[in-house]
Amino acid sequence: MLLAFSDEGTGPVVVLLHGFPLNRSMWDAQVRALAPAHRVIVPDLRGHGESPAPDAVYAMDLMAEDVVEMLDGLGIAEPVVVGGLSMGGYVALALALNHPDRIRGLVLADTRAAADSPEAAAKREETAQAVLKTGDLGPLIEGMVPRLFSRSTFRDRPGLVPPIKAAMEQTTPAGVAGALRGMACRPDRRDRLGEIPCPVLVAVGEDDAISPPDEARAIAESLPAGRLAVIPRAGHLAPYENPDAFNPALLDFLRDVPPHA
DSSP states (O other): OOEEEEEEEEEEEEEEOOTTTTOGGHHHHHHHHTTTEEEEEEOTTTTTTTOOSSSSSSOOOHHHHHHHHHHTTTTSSSOEEEEEEEEEEEEEEHHHHHOOOEEEEEEEEEESOOOOOHHHHHHHHHHHHHHHHOOOHHHHHHHHHHHHHHHHHHHHGGHHHHHHHHHTTTSSSSHHHHHHHHHHHOHHHHGGGGGGOOOOOEETTTTTTTSOOHHHHHHHSSSTTTTEEETOOOOOOHHHHHHHHHHHHHHHHHHHHHOOO
């Protein structure tokens, strides 16, 4: 799978993976903050943005292999820092567990280590079928948007909402269905968090209703080298909603990640 991606800056490599059903544009504020001292590679995951959207189940392990293929294509063999938000966090976690030699640091933002409940998985399948049948993403988007942002964002920074809706509208029905089905079948990773030796930043919006701070705290405490950052005035899209708080936490973390020997 040849992914579309942006590649900016020079220095230690940082790869950032977006959430569902978004694209790499959600990381624009982080690219600007990191590029002066890092090489920041931001792909569109399969089925999203400008990347191909095959009719398939996009398993998280498969999407992780897409990222490895991208790094190989760029000639990047040294370990990198990988960060992901929500679905991107699932992919980053799969990458860290399947290719520990490729990872020197991990950022898990507004994401979960647990699998879907049977009810949640069934709801994803129901939504996938509806989107494929109608070709209409409207109900999905209208149902998701209120849960993505904190109340303070809707009240004080409403201009942040339309770009996210626009990114979601660009995702194809096949991409939406493939990602939904891939997320529904992802394994529970909680019992494997102890296998991740590298430094990990677990970041979460203080108002995240989808993957709340208590869940993020449990992930951080299960990691050998985990640290928690709770981002104020942010919901499920903490890096996008409050980069003024998220970016310093990310930069502090990156300064503490040991360089590749």
